[in-house]
Amino acid sequence: MEVVIVPDAAAGGELIAEAIAALVTRKPDALLGVATGSTPLPIYRALAARVHGKPVGQGDRAAGQGEQGAPLDVSRLRVCQLDEYVGLPAGHPESYRSVIAREVLEPLGLSLDTFLGPDGTRPDIPAACAEYEAELKEAGGVDLQILGIGTDGHIGFNEPCSSLASRTRIKTLTPQTREDNARFFDSLDEVPHHVITQGIGTILEARHLVLLATGPGKAEAVAATVEGP
Template sequence: MEVVIVQDATAGGELIAESIATLLRRKRDALIGVATGSSPLPIYQALTAKVASGAVDASGARIAQLDEYVGLPAGHPESYRSVVLREVVRPLGLDESAFMGPDGSADDILAACEAYDRALAAAGGVDLQLLGIGTDGHIGFNEPVSSLASRTRIKTLTEQTRVDNARFFEGDIEQVPHHVITQGIGTILEARHLVLLATGEGKAEAVAQTVEGPLAALVPASALQLHPHATVVVDEAAASKLKLADYYRATFAAKPEWQGL
């Protein structure tokens, strides 16, 4: 696992966006897994700027969704399909056909979960998966004590996650669904490159447990320790509880530029 400490969220977004741009220059039709929430927004903004300036051609990119609420009406503005189309697909100038995600309104949710796992495999697998992290260490909607071998499935959200997400529903927790479809940890680990961005002091404990704590289902993000190419990008606030922060700074400063993330 590589840990990169940056000054702020903007710097983290630029660094990761450039890594995605490098991937797209090498593989025009790369499948990019995207996360929702506020943390990855600087990435999408920086990547959109690169596309607008002509620094990278994203026209062949494919976008894969990490998770989805269960039971929101089709077209609901806070369904993750709507969010990804609004924040990633359309700003990059992509057609909706470039997007794939699980069906949270399906009559048979279990079948929809299995279908999405098959669709990801049929698409050749995710080349780069973006991740955020919850204050309790969850990735996707794999809440604490999720199986580290889990596949795409339905999960019940913890009260803390519903509280955290209420800000997207006019501050009303009653509007936040209780259930979601999420890629499992085993599914996430199949991506070729995992990139987690965390910013703010509120994420510091979860980051420390993910990077320097034991591998444990209690901290689902600690599963990144199992991956051969996982990158954790954090701002100074989110890095504040890392014991080896100086080591991470030194190793990244000495890294050859050609190596990238």
């Protein structure tokens, strides 16, 4: 494990975007695992800048004072989903499929044809979980997985007590996680109670894991992860 401390969220986004760009250059049809929420947004902005040939750099330099290079070709890049709410209708703006389409696929010029994700609208959720596991294996596995961490230490929607061998499955959201996610909805009552999430065992099969955490609200969770028992 390598721990890298950067001055701000923009610099963290640039660092990870550079790793993704190197991956795509080396393997144009790489499978990139993406996360949702506010934390990874600097990654996606920095990656989109590279795709469109805009100046890139560290921190504030990315606003237009960095170095400009040739556009990054992501036309063969594939994208997969870490988790999905259960029960939100197709097309709901806060379904993670919709969020990823809006925040990742569209800025990168990718279509949903390049996307893999579990179906949270299925009546048989365990079957949807098993099918998604099979799709990931058939796709050759995840080359690089972007992760965030919750204020209580959850990764994906795996709470700290989750088994290291766990696979993609349905999980009940904790009250804390629902409260954390309520900012994306009109009220707490609208936040779903269940999600599909890749398990820790599934996540650990990715060839490269990158976890980004920013802000004082994540400090305790990061300290426990890095320095805890």
